[in-house]
Amino acid sequence: MARAAVPGRLTWQLARVVAVTPETGRTKTVALAAPNWTGHRAGQHVDIRLTAEDGYQAQRSYSIASAPEDDHLMLTIELIEEGEVSPYLTEELRVGDELELRGPIGGWFVWDGTEDGPLLLFGGGSGVVPLRAMLRHRAATANPTPARLVYSARSLEDVIYRHELEDPGDGVEVRIALTRAWPDGWAGHRGRVNDALLDQVAWPPSETPAIYVCGPTGFVEAISRQMVARGHAPGRIKTERFGPTSG
Amino acid sequence: MEDFTVDGNALAGALEQYMGRDMTAERGTCGHCGSASLVAELVVYPKAPSPVARCPNCGDVVMVVTEIHDTVTVHFSQYAL
DSSP: OOOOOOTTSOOEEEEEEEEEEEOSSSEEEEEEEOTTOOOOOTTOEEEEEEEOTTSOEEEEEEEBOSOTTSSSEEEEEEOOTTOSSHHIIIIIOOTTOEEEEEEEEOSSSOOOSOSSSOEEEEEEGGGHHHHHHHHHHHHHTTOOOOEEEEEEESSGGGOTTHHHHHSOOTTEEEEEEESSOOOTTOOSEESSOOHHHHHHHOOOGGGOOEEEEEEEHHHHHHHHHHHHHTTOOGGGEEEEEEOSOOO | OTTOOEEGGGGHHHHHHHHSSOOTTOEEEETTTOOEEEGGGSEEETTSSSOEEEOTTTOOEEEEEEEETTEEEEEOTTEEO
16 A cells, blocks of 8 residues: 655655544544655645555545644544544554555645734634644744634633643733633633634734634634624635534 | 535645645636635535535535545536636
8 A cells, every 4th residue: 555655746655653642532642653744834734544444445634733843743633423534543543553644735724934914823622733733833933923822612621732722932822712611710711702802812904913713614604704894804814614513 | 414514625635636736725716606715615515425515605516526545536617717
């Protein structure tokens, strides 16, 4: 199955699992060593393909969780119980296993650090994954661009990268909105992302923030609508929609 | 689960393998309603027999992607790039 990659041509390649790290009860980060990997841009993703013994194949697209500067390619995968791919990746995969992947993919939902304006990120649920890659890229390159992340999760237990986001580095502000349950004394936002929260975090259109929104379709549509209503140009709002789970 | 949708970003791998370049930022015109949209903005039903992309404006099918082992075929006669 393994073949040498032709330079410049997107194709399937083999990667070896070097670490599997639980993030929350439903998500794990898989670190991969991919000998033919040519590097990626923050925000891009990969396709993962599984092949059964009878030849049946299933594939899914996953955002890259690591910065281009990180040692390994990292994917953070959320378990979807009825899924064909994520149960294997989150429950069966072991260090040393090999995976087939195709990537890096996508040139639209990316942040290279050269874009105009501050960086304004909205993540719903596991939609935070490509945004985390952007923040890591920002940190690894000591990019001074101010950045804010609004991260909507059901409960504190569902917050991925919680410890990393508690100390996001200079110039980065992280606001967590818990939509279903919150601990006693929770000082963050309670409920869905609303105008009151946006009043605090959204730079005005005059500052032309580069806006990235990733999450379930309903979350992405709601945030996009609110940001357009605030006067942001639709062309400044980049979106990536996935999945049925709500943030 | 039949209303499970993602967006055109999820087709980026198959499309790049087929077209030889990233397609997510390309703009196409729907052959049904005439509205323009980015590939990244198409509404994708990933679980049909093959992934199907629909126009975000009118909802009609504009693209069908078939991927069997290493062969990708894309039908996009209703999406003018």
